[in-house]
Each structure stands twice: as structure tokens, then as C-alpha cells.
Amino acid sequence: MAERGPVSVRIEDVHVSFGRTRVLTGVSLHIEPGEFFAFLGPSGSGKSTLLRAIAGFGPTPAGRILIGDQDVTTLPPWKRNVGMVFQSYALWPHMTVRKNVAFGLEERKVAAAEIRRRVDAALELVGLSEFGERRPAQLSGGQQQRVALARTVVVEPRVLLLDEPLSNLDANLRVQMRRDILELQRKLALTTIFVTHDQEEANTMSDRMAVLNDGVIQQVGVPMQLYDRPANLFVADFLGTANVLEGRFAVEHGRSRFRDESGIEMPINDVVKYESGAVMFRPQNLTIQSPGSGHAAGIVPLPGTVQYVEFLGSIVRYAVAVGPHVILVDASHRQGDRVFPQDAAVEVGVDPACVITLAQ
Amino acid sequence: MTTFARTPFGPAGVAILLGVFLLVFLVIPVAKVVFVAFQDPNTGAPTLVNFVDFFNTSLFRESFFNSLYVALMSVVVASVIAMPLAYFTTRFNFNGAILIQTLGVIPLIMPPFVGAVAMQLLFGTNGSINLLLDEWFGINIPFMEGLNGVILVESIHYFPFILINLSAALNNIDRAMEESAQNLGASGLRLFRRIVFPLAMPGYVAGASLVFLKVFDDLGTPLLLNVNNMLAPQAYLRISSIGISDPMGYVISVILVLFSLFALWTSFLAMRGKEYATVQKGGGGLMKRDLRVWEKAGAYAVVIFTLLIVLSPHIGLTLLSFGTIWSFSVLPDAYTLANYQEVIGTTSEYITNTMLYAGLAALIDVVFGTAIAYLVWRTGLVGRQWLDYLATGALAIPGVVLGIGYLRTFYDVEVPFLDKPLASWWVIIVVALAVRRLPYALRACVAALQQVAVALEEAAENLGATKFRTVKRVVVPLMSGGIIAGFITSFATAAVELSATIMLVSAESDAPLSYGIYVFMQSAAGRGPGAALGMIAVIIVGVATYLSHRVIERGKRERALEAALAGGV
Numbered sequence: 001m002a003e004r005g006p007v008s009v010r011i012e013d014v015h016v017s018f019g020r021t022r023v024l025t026g027v028s029l030h031i032e033p034g035e036f037f038a039f040l041g042p043s044g045s046g047k048s049t050l051l052r053a054i055a056g057f058g059p060t061p062a063g064r065i066l067i068g069d070q071d072v073t074t075l076p077p078w079k080r081n082v083g084m085v086f087q088s089y090a091l092w093p094h095m096t097v098r099k100n101v102a103f104g105l106e107e108r109k110v111a112a113a114e115i116r117r118r119v120d121a122a123l124e125l126v127g128l129s130e131f132g133e134r135r136p137a138q139l140s141g142g143q144q145q146r147v148a149l150a151r152t153v154v155v156e157p158r159v160l161l162l163d164e165p166l167s168n169l170d171a172n173l174r175v176q177m178r179r180d181i182l183e184l185q186r187k188l189a190l191t192t193i194f195v196t197h198d199q200e201e202a203n204t205m206s207d208r209m210a211v212l213n214d215g216v217i218q219q220v221g222v223p224m225q226l227y228d229r230p231a232n233l234f235v236a237d238f239l240g241t242a243n244v245l246e247g248r249f250a251v252e253h254g255r256s257r258f259r260d261e262s263g264i265e266m267p268i269n270d271v272v273k274y275e276s277g278a279v280m281f282r283p284q285n286l287t288i289q290s291p292g293s294g295h296a297a298g299i300v301p302l303p304g305t306v307q308y309v310e311f312l313g314s315i316v317r318y319a320v321a322v323g324p325h326v327i328l329v330d331a332s333h334r335q336g337d338r339v340f341p342q343d344a345a346v347e348v349g350v351d352p353a354c355v356i357t358l359a360q
Numbered sequence: 361m362t363t364f365a366r367t368p369f370g371p372a373g374v375a376i377l378l379g380v381f382l383l384v385f386l387v388i389p390v391a392k393v394v395f396v397a398f399q400d401p402n403t404g405a406p407t408l409v410n411f412v413d414f415f416n417t418s419l420f421r422e423s424f425f426n427s428l429y430v431a432l433m434s435v436v437v438a439s440v441i442a443m444p445l446a447y448f449t450t451r452f453n454f455n456g457a458i459l460i461q462t463l464g465v466i467p468l469i470m471p472p473f474v475g476a477v478a479m480q481l482l483f484g485t486n487g488s489i490n491l492l493l494d495e496w497f498g499i500n501i502p503f504m505e506g507l508n509g510v511i512l513v514e515s516i517h518y519f520p521f522i523l524i525n526l527s528a529a530l531n532n533i534d535r536a537m538e539e540s541a542q543n544l545g546a547s548g549l550r551l552f553r554r555i556v557f558p559l560a561m562p563g564y565v566a567g568a569s570l571v572f573l574k575v576f577d578d579l580g581t582p583l584l585l586n587v588n589n590m591l592a593p594q595a596y597l598r599i600s601s602i603g604i605s606d607p608m609g610y611v612i613s614v615i616l617v618l619f620s621l622f623a624l625w626t627s628f629l630a631m632r633g634k635e636y637a638t639v640q641k642g643g644g645g646l647m648k649r650d651l652r653v654w655e656k657a658g659a660y661a662v663v664i665f666t667l668l669i670v671l672s673p674h675i676g677l678t679l680l681s682f683g684t685i686w687s688f689s690v691l692p693d694a695y696t697l698a699n700y701q702e703v704i705g706t707t708s709e710y711i712t713n714t715m716l717y718a719g720l721a722a723l724i725d726v727v728f729g730t731a732i733a734y735l736v737w738r739t740g741l742v743g744r745q746w747l748d749y750l751a752t753g754a755l756a757i758p759g760v761v762l763g764i765g766y767l768r769t770f771y772d773v774e775v776p777f778l779d780k781p782l783a784s785w786w787v788i789i790v791v792a793l794a795v796r797r798l799p800y801a802l803r804a805c806v807a808a809l810q811q812v813a814v815a816l817e818e819a820a821e822n823l824g825a826t827k828f829r830t831v832k833r834v835v836v837p838l839m840s841g842g843i844i845a846g847f848i849t850s851f852a853t854a855a856v857e858l859s860a861t862i863m864l865v866s867a868e869s870d871a872p873l874s875y876g877i878y879v880f881m882q883s884a885a886g887r888g889p890g891a892a893l894g895m896i897a898v899i900i901v902g903v904a905t906y907l908s909h910r911v912i913e914r915g916k917r918e919r920a921l922e923a924a925l926a927g928g929v
Contacts, residue, residue, distance in 0.1 A: 057539055077542040084543045090536035094558040103554075104544030155544060 006034035006191045007068035007158050009054065014063035016049055016215075023049045024061070024215045031193060031208075036185055038202040039195045041212035042238070047195045050212070051161050054193065055084045067158055078107075083157030087164040089148040091136035097123070097147050098132035104155035122154035125184065142173045149181070153188060160185065162194035166201060178204055199239050203227070211235050233358055236280045243286075243327050246278045249357070258357070262323035266300040266350060272357050280356040283330035287349035288318055288340065295349055302327065302348040306340050320348050371739050371827070374731055375747060381728070382750045385791050389765025390617070390757055396768065397610035410607040419589065420608065424615065427591040430510050431576040435522075435568050437515035441666055442522035442567075448659050450530035453648045459663055464520040464527075465909075467670055469902045471856040471874070472517035473580030474894040475673025477881050479513050480504050480585065481686055482676045488690040509585045514575045516670055521574070522567035529563020530556070565630035573623035577616055577758035579859035580874070584881055591616060595760050596862065604767055613761040620756040674898070680891035687884075699892035707889075709869060710876035711896060714855050717786070717872050721793035722850035725801035726843050728794075733805040734831060738817070748802070755799045762792055763863025784866035792860040797850040804849065808842020809835070811919070841915035848908035852901045873897045 009031040016024040024046045031037045039047035052058045054065055056077035065073050072080050091100050101122055105115045123129045126146035136144055145165065152160065165181060166174045182205055185192045196202050202209045203223040211218040211226065211234070219231040230236035233244065247260030249272040256268040258279050266279070287299070295301055304322035311317075316339055318329045329348055331337075340346055400407045414420045445464075449457045482488050483503040490500050503512055533556065541555045579592040588597060595612040602608075651659060681699050683692025703710075728751070735741060736748045754762075770783035782788055812835055820830040836843070858874040865871045871879075873893060880890030 055539075055543055057542075076547065077539065078545045078547040080543075081545075082543065084540065086536040086540055088534060088536050090534060090540040092537060092541075092555060092559070094561075103541065103546070107541075107545035107550070151540075151544070 006189050008033045008066075009037075009159055009191060009193065010064075010066040011050070011054075012064040012066070014050070014053065014061045014065065016046070016053055016059055016061045018059060022215055024053070027063070027215075027217055029210060029217065029220065031191060033191055034189050035191055036182065036205060036207045037191075037193045038206035038209035039193065039212060040197070040199060040202040040209050040238075042197055044214075045212040046215035047197075047212045048163060049215075051084075051163055051193060051195045054159070055082050055161055056080050081155070081157050082159045082161060083152035083155060084161040085145075085148045085152050085163065085165055087167060089136075089144045089168075091144055091147055091151070093136055095135075096132065097128065097134050097136065097139070100136065100147060101132075101151045101154055104151065108155065118154055122150040125153070125187075126150045126180075141169055142177060145169065145177060146180075149184065153184070153190070158191070160188075160190045160192040162192065164195055164197070166196070166198075174201075181205070211238060213238070229356060230280070230358075233278065233280070236356065236358065241283050241328060241330075242280050243283065243325075244278050244280050244358075245325060246276075246360075248276050249274065256357070258355075262325065264302060264323060264325075266355065267352050268355060268357055269352050274359045277360045278358045280358055281350060281354055283317065283328040284315070284332075285351060285354035286327070286329045288320070288329045288331055288346050289349065290340075291345050291347045293347070295347075298352060300350040300352065302350060304346060304348060306342055306344045306346055308342055309339065311339075318346070320346060322348060371735055371741060375735050375741055375744060378728060378732060378735075378747055379750070382747070382795075385766075385795050386750065386754055386757070386762075389762065389769045392769050393610050393613045393761055393765045394617075396607060397614045399607070401605065401607050410611045414608060414611045417608075420594065420612075423589050423591050423594045423612075426507055426587075426589055427576055430507050430514070430582075430590065431572045433507075433511045434514040434518065434575040435571050437511055438519035438522050438571050439564075439568065441515065441519040441669075442526060444662055445666065446523055446526040446530060448663065449527055451648060452655075452659070453650050454656075454659060459667065460523075463663070463667055463670055464523045465905065466674070467517045468520055469852075469905050470517070470673060470677070470894075470898045471580065471858065471901075472513050472578065472673075473584045473858055473874075474856065474877055474897060475517075475677055476509070476513050476581050476584040477887055478676030478680050478891065478894075479516075479673050480509065481680060482672055483512065484509075486687075491690050504585070506587055510582050510587050510590070513581050513585070513673070514578065515571075516673065518571045518574050519670075521570045522564065525563045525567030525570075526560060529560040532563075533559045562630045566627045569623040569627035569630070573620050576619050576623070577760070577859070579758075579760050579862065580878070583862075584878065592758065592760050592859065595764065596859075599764055599767065599863065604764075604771065609764055613758075613764055616758045616761055617756060620758060624756055677891050677894050677898070680887055681895045683888065686887075699888040700895075702889045703892045703896070707876055707893070710871060710873045710893060713786075713870065714872040714874075714897075714900070717790050717793060718851045718854040720790045721797060721854045722801070722847045724790070724794040725797050725850040726805065726847045728798060729801040729805035729846055730809075730836065730839065730843060732802055733809045734835065737806065737809055738814070738835075751802050752799045754795050757796075759792075759796060759857060759859025759861075760863065762796060763860040766792060766860075766864060783864070786870040789861055789864050789870070789872070792864055793854040793857060796857065796860060797854050800853070801846040801850045804842050804846030805839065808839040808846070811842070812838045841911055841918075845908045845911045845915075848904045848911070852904035852908070855900055855904070856897050873900075 009029075011027055011029040014024055014027040015022070027050060039050055041047045049058060053061045056072070056075060060074060063073070064071055067080070067082065092103075095103070098119055101119045102115050105118060110118070119132075120129070123132055126149055128143060128146050128150065131139065131143065131147075136147065139147065145168070162181070166177055169177055178201065194205070206223060208220065208222055209226065210220045213234050219226055219235045226235060227239045230239060236242045236244070245258075245260050245264060247258055247264070249256045249258055249268065251257070251271060254271070256270065256272040257265065258268055259265050268279070291303060302322045304320040304327065307319040307321045307326060309316060309318055311333070314333055315330045316333050318331065318340065320327050320329055327348055397410055398406055398408070400409060445460045448454050449460050480487060484490065485500060485502065485505070487504070489503070493499050493501060502508055537555060537559065538551065541551050546554060577592060579596055582588065582590045582593045583596070588594065591612050595609045595616070598606050598612070599609040679692055680686060682695045682697070684694040684696050684698075686692035732747045732751055736744045766788055767783050770788060771781050773782040774780070775782050775785050778785060816834055816838065817830050820834045821827070825833060855872070856874050858878060861872060861875055862878060865875050873896065877890050877893050877897065880886035880893060
């Protein structure tokens with residue numbers, strides 16, 4: 001039943017509708033064997049629907065879903081051997097922890113002795129060997145999460161699916177659980193897909209991720225790449241704070257140049273193929289200094305006044321009014337550093353190397 | 361409610377008054393019954409001889425086993441009716457769901473004893489159905505023979521308890537419970553047996569034990585069907601024919617109370633710690649699927665067949681009330697309004713008495729219910745839970761037992777200025793009704809109170825309102841929906857209660873509707889007017905039930921709206 005080694009998951013042009021509401025449109029993805037992959041998006045983006053479609057829940061999708069080489073598109077959930085950990089954990093309250101974990105093995109008609117051995121191993125794996133005879137209600141949220149994990153991995157599924165695995169945990173536990181899940185995934189070398197709306201979770205855990213919005217995949221890639229080089233405004237905004245200026249691009253001397261209506265201008269490092277669009281730069285890629293104190297070569301100075309200052313601990317965030325725009329600048333905070341007060345005249349420095357251009 | 365707010369001596373005083381009321385009208389009468397059961401009738405010494413006598417008398421042994429058999433069989437038949445219905449509504453996208461919900465209410469608006477005689481005319485040996493069966497197939501099915509009749513009437517009436525509890529339990533199962541099992545390889549019957557069934561079990565047991573309790577205690581239905589070899593009728597007959605000093609009525613009462621306690625305890629154990637309200641935020645309930653055409657046809661057939669059976673007491677009663685003579689024929693010979701004219705012309709005091717008694721009882725219930733709810737949940741009074749326990753304990757006391765207890769306890773208590781014993785004054789009927797309905801009203805008031813956030817009270821107190829002013833101006837107005845619903849429910853059920861009433865009615869002029877129906881139904885000539893009276897009772901209860909439903913629904917909508925508004929900000 002269990003295939004040798006991790007398997008890939010291929011999603012080919014999948015469409016899902018609930019009645020007349022389209023939830024997923026033209027989704028195609030190739031998830032590599034052994035990869036830890038994240039579906040990231042706001043609520044209603046279709047990320048859970050996509051995960052559930054892989055497990056076989058929800059309406060039968062149009063398109064194809066392949067696990068390994070097997071087309072599972074029309075296979076019922078109980079024949080897929082895909083392990084899913086539910087957001088609510090879905091531990092059965094009428095069974096003990098041990099019974100919960102043994103369930104999938106019993107369904108697979110595994111011999112009793114073998115079941116005992118594997119359940120023990122699974123509970124050991126999640127550090128709950130002592131808790132086998134308890135009921136789920138007698139466990140903390142984190143322990144329940146571990147039971148749910150054990151219950152799923154004990155059947156040696158081909159793929160592990162995690163639906164918002166950390167959303168029901170408090171902040172401290174979340175960080176711990178993040179590491180534990182990752183470690184478990186590495187240990188089992190299991191192709192894993194998890195759904196989250198929290199970009200920090202996706203960034204810290206996933207090898208690659210797909211950002212979804214309105215049922216459409218916006219961008220697929222390595223977290224840092226998506227953060228630094230977002231493909232569109234949605235991804236830029238969803239993954240972190242972004243300064244966005246809209247304007248027009250013109251090619252001069254073989255290089256593009258950006259110009260907006262208020263007169264802000266900057267060179268762009270490559271040639272932009274479209275005429276109107278936007279530039280995006282993240283607050284931490286900017287510098288802030290007193291006017292006229294000189295710039296490194298290539299830095300574009302934007303004069304402005306400090307509108308407000310927020311001290312956030314490791315950084316100081318300035319909102320600087322530049323013409324009609326408010327540009328956010330993050331300066332890392334070191335003890336003793338000078339802080340510009342409100343209404344101070346400043347110069348914001350933009351490094352063209354850190355400017356992303358986006359089509360309209 | 362305002363009386364509570366104006367009471368001069370504080371929460372403790374109110375608590376003591378309530379405690380005294382419950383002590384005098386619940387604890388002492390029941391204790392008296394138990395005491396007499398264990399007392400030698402001649403010497404007054406404590407003894408078990410009455411119980412020995414009881415089990416040595418073949419009629420009582422038979423009655424005991426009959427009651428047990430009828431109660432258990434009613435649970436079985438009620439389950440057979442309720443289970444498919446519960447399954448349809450929770451498992452399929454089924455348009456008939458509204459029909460099923462209606463099915464769950466219709467029987468409850470007609471007390472079982474009211475429809476009993478009508479059922480005899482429809483399903484009896486010479487009833488409409490058997491006449492038709494005989495004509496078509498030459499067979500006769502003893503639907504209503506002896507205990508069968510009681511079982512049929514009771515299970516048709518009480519199956520909604522199972523339907524409601526089971527549906528709720530099924531609806532409370534989070535879809536993820538089922539999906540996770542499917543994900544791990546379970547499907548079909550195994551999935552049902554291992555996950556769905558065990559999770560729904562507590563709800564089913566709770567419903568089933570309620571049915572057992574109600575049927576085991578019921579007096580009216582066997583009496584009207586003339587099945588006297590059961591416990592409750594025996595208790596009634598012993599006391600009313602042999603006299604108040606006959607110990608057998610008391611022994612039977614003790615047995616009835618024990619079995620009621622047992623049923624309640626079972627239901628409590630079933631639900632305790634197993635309130636598998638597993639629904640998380642988002643979609644709850646089992647996975648629903650669409651029915652194929654032939655499945656849909658089958659489902660509708662089952663629902664409509666059930667609906668017909670469930671409606672048969674109503675249909676029969678309607679026919680009977682408008683019919684002239686109905687005997688040895690499929691339908692009445694002719695139709696008339698004479699029965700209604702007779703009832704309204706000559707015995708309208710049954711109706712006015714009912715309105716008065718049930719209205720007063722319901723008023724007492726909501727006032728006491730609100731007070732007890734507040735004392736228990738919002739004050740720190742020592743021993744306050746006992747008020748709740750006592751009031752709720754009335755659940756375990758069958759009407760017959762309370763009636764016997766009142767007769768025994770209050771026969772020597774003279775009402776000042778009236779020169780008659782308290783036990784035969786009409787007010788004692790009101791008190792009995794109030795005590796019997798108090799547990800239900802109390803639960804409604806507690807539920808309403810729990811909707812009122814403590815912070816709302818604290819805000820009022822912070823702005824200078826005293827405790828009593830706060831209760832009056834903030835708590836009670838916010839509870840009003842629940843209180844009104846509690847009032848109407850108490851009213852509706854009190855209006856058709858027979859078992860305690862029948863023991864306590866001392867003069868025809870003091871009698872309420874239920875007693876009138878019983879008296880009329882005793883003779884063949886009285887069936888028509890009795891049915892007319894029954895129809896009036898059904899209408900009163902039906903209207904009241906509808907109103908209470910409206911009040912509750914409105915409250916729900918308002919809260920949902922408020923929540924939506926609060927969430928939207």
C-alpha cells in the first residue's frame with residue numbers, strides 16, 4: 001500500500017464550484033516529492049478547498065489531481081491514503097487517545113500486535129506515550145494537535161495535509177509546534193502540504209509556497225523570493241508592508257525610468273515592457289537621514305517630512321510625507337541611535353536595486 | 361417579577377420564601393407519600409409489609425410488568441418512528457425537512473389521552489382501518505387491543521422527544537469527525553457504526569429515557585383506553601375508590617418515583633461529560649448529500665406515511681367532534697356542529713377554569729423561575745443550588761404521586777374563611793400545576809439569564825443602580841423573551857395536564873378542560889362533546905405553542921442580528 005519513498009502531487013487545471021459560486025479557477029501546481037509546501041492566502045481564497053480536494057472532500061473538481069502517478073480525482077477519500085490533520089483536530093471524543101490513533105490501522109485490517117507496536121511508536125514520536133488511555137477532552141490544545149498528527153502519520157500516508165495546523169494554539173506553543181511539525185516532516189520524509197493565512201508560518205515552515213487569492217494562484221515560489229520579488233500587488237501586500245507608487249514607465253538610454261504624477265522619479269534597473277504600472281519597495285530597504293547629508297551612488301533621494309514615528313522595538317517605523325504620498329521607512333533600532341522627531345525634514349533614500357515594478 | 365424587585369428583605373428573604381414554598385408543596389407531600397408507603401396501616405409502625413402485599417397481589421404484579429412493558433415498547437416504537445426521520449434531516453439535502461420538523465411538534469400539541477378515544481375509533485377492532493382491512497383483505501390487526509393501544513398512542517405522542525434529541529445530537533457532530541474517519545480509510549456502515557452512532561448515542565439515550573419516564577408515569581391514556589391493569593391507573597383507582605388510607609396507592613407512588621428517578625439518572629449519565637458538541641466554527645452537522653430520484657420518492661413515502669400516523673389522533677378527533685354517530689363505520693354517519701354548541705353552551709366553565717388555572721400556574725412558574733435562576737446563577741447565597749435541585753426534582757414526581765401527596769397532606773388543612781380543606785380548594789390545582797411545570801419554566805429562565813452578560817449588570821450597578829433596580833431595569837427586560845416563552849410553554853402544558861388534576865378536582869364546577877374531556881369520554885354519548893372539548897384544548901395549546909415558537913425565533917433573530925452588527929464593526 002505505502003509506496004517506496006516520497007511522492008509528488010500534481011494538480012492540473014483544477015476548477016471547483018459550490019453550486020454557482022466558483023471557488024477555484026484553473027489551479028495548476030507541481031509539488032515535489034518530500035517537499036514541505038504551503039497554500040497561503042486570506043480567508044475565502046480557496047486554499048482550504050484546494051487542500052480538501054486533494055484529500056477527496058468537497059465537490060468533485062474539474063481537472064486532474066495526481067498523487068505519484070495515480071489519478072485520484074474521482075477516488076473517494078477513504079481510498080486515497082492521504083493523511084489529513086484537521087483544523088479542529090477532529091479527535092473522536094468517545095475514544096481514548098490510543099483508540100483514536102489505532103483507528104486508521106484498524107480500518108486497514110492491520111494485525112492487532114502490529115497495531116499495538118505502531119501506535120506505541122506513533123505516540124512516542126509525538127511525545128505522548130504516557131497519554132494513551134486519556135480521552136481527547138483531557139488533553140491541552142497542543143497535546144490534541146500531537147494526537148491528531150500521530151493518528152494521521154501512523155497509517156503512513158503518501159501525503160500529509162495540514163489544515164491551519166497552528167491556528168488553535170496560543171502564540172508560544174505555535175512557535176514550538178512549528179519546529180516540531182517541521183522536524184517530524186523531515187524525519188518521515190513525507191510530502192506535506194499545509195494551509196495557512198499567516199505569512200510568518202508559511203515563511204518559516206515551507207520549502208515553497210503558493211499564494212492564493214479569489215480561487216486563483218497568484219504566485220508560486222520560495223518564501224524569500226516571493227517576499228522580495230512579488231509578481232503582483234496582491235502578493236506584495238499580503239506578504240508584508242509595501243510602499244506602492246503608481247505612475248508611468250519610459251525607456252531612456254536603454255533603461256526604464258519611473259515617473260509619477262507628483263514628480264517623483266527614479267531609474268529602474270531593467271527594461272520594463274509596460275507603460276503604466278507601479279513601483280513597490282519595502283520599508284526596510286529604505287534609508288532615512290537629514291536633508292543634504294549626501295548619498296551613496298545610485299540612491300534616489302526623496303525629500304519629505306516625518307508625519308509620525310512608531311517605536312516597534314527592534315525597528316523604528318517612520319511615516320514620511322513625500323508630496324501627496326506617505327512612505328513608510330523602517331530604520332533598525334540600535335541603542336543611542338538618533339530618532340527623527342515628528343515634523344522633522346528628512347530625506348528618504350531609495351535603492352533602485354530594491355525597487356520592484358508591477359504591471360497595472 | 362416586579363414583586364421580586366420590590367421585596368423588602370433582600371435575596372436571602374426571597375430564597376427563604378421560595379424554599380418554604382417548595383418544601384410545603386413538593387417535599388412534604390412527597391415525603392408523606394413515601395412515609396405512608398412504609399407505614400403499617402393499622403399500627404403506624406415502619407414496615408415493609410405494604411411492599412410485600414403489593415408483590416403478593418397478582419393484579420399489582422401484572423400492573424407492574426404491564427407498565428414496564430408498555431414503557432419499554434413505547435420507547436422501541438417511538439425509536440422506529442423517530443430514527444429514519446432524524447436520519448433523513450441530518451444526512452440528506454431533503455426538502456421534506458420542514459415536514460419532519462412539523463412532525464416533531466404536531467404530536468406535542470395534543471395530550472395523548474385526548475386523542476386516545478379517537479384512535480380507538482380509527483384503529484380499534486371495529487375502527488375505520490380494521491373495517492377497511494377486513495373488507496379488502498379479510499384481516500383484523502389488533503392495533504388497539506389492551507396494552508397495544510396504550511403503546512401506539514404513547515409512542516405516537518412521545519416520539520418527538522427522541523426525534524428532537526437525536527437530530528440535535530447528529531447535528532452537533534462536526535463534519536470533520538466524519539471526514540477524518542474517511543481520511544483514515546473508513547466508509548459506509550463501518551463509519552456509521554464506529555463514529556456517527558457512538559457520537560449520537562447520548563442524545564438518543566436522553567430522548568429515550570424521557571419517553572420511558574413519561575409513558576411509565578402516564579395516567580390519562582390508560583384510563584381513557586380503559587386499560588386499568590397498569591401502575592398509574594391502579595394508584596388512582598385505589599385512592600379514588602377505596603380511599604385515601606389504602607396503602608397500595610402509596611406503594612405504587614414510591615415505585616413510580618423510583619423508576620422516574622432511574623430514567624432521569626440514566627438520561628443524566630448519558631449526557632454527562634458526553635455533551636459531544638463537537639461542532640467548531642464554520643459548517644456543522646454531518647455531510648449531507650443529494651438524494652437520487654427513487655431515494656427521494658422513498659424518503660417522501662416514509663415521511664408522509666409517518667405524518668399520516670402521527671396526524672391520525674388529530675384526524676380522528678376532528679371527525680369525532682364534528683360527527684353525529686360514529687360506530688362500526690369507516691367515517692361518521694353525518695356531520696354537525698351540535699357537539700361544539702353543547703360544549704360551549706353548557707360546560708364553558710371547563711374552558712374558563714383552564715384559562716384561569718393554567719394562566720396562574722404559568723405566572724407563578726415564570727416569577728419563581730426567574731427568581732430562582734437569578735438567585736442560583738447571580739448571587740453567592742449559601743445553599744442556593746438547593747433551590748435549583750428542589751425545583752428540578754419535581755421532574756421525577758409523577759402527577760398521580762403529587763396528587764396523592766396533596767390529598768394526604770392538605771386534607772386536614774382548613775382554608776381560612778372558606779371552611780373547607782385546602783386539598784379540595786381549586787387553588788391547590790393551580791399550585792399542583794405550577795409545581796409540575798416549574799422545572800421547564802426554570803430551564804427557560806436560566807437559559808434566558810445566561811444570555812445576559814454579567815457586564816451589563818455591572819454597568820448598571822456602576823452607574824448607581826441597586827441590585828433590585830438592576831434586576832428590574834436591566835436583567836428582566838433582557839430576559840423577557842425567554843420568560844415569555846417559558847410562560848407560554850408552562851401555560852400550554854398545564855392547560856392539558858390530567859394526572860394531578862384528576863386527583864384534586866373536588867367539584868365539577870372547579871374542573872378544567874382535561875377533566876371535562878375525561879368525564880365526557882367515559883360514555884359513548886359523551887364522545888362527541890368530549891372530542892369538541894379536546895379540539896378546543898388542541899387549539900389553545902397549538903396557538904400557545906406557535907406563539908412561544910415565534911417569541912423564541914424572534915429572540916434568536918435579534919441576537920443573530922446583534923452579533924452580525926457587532927462583528928461587522
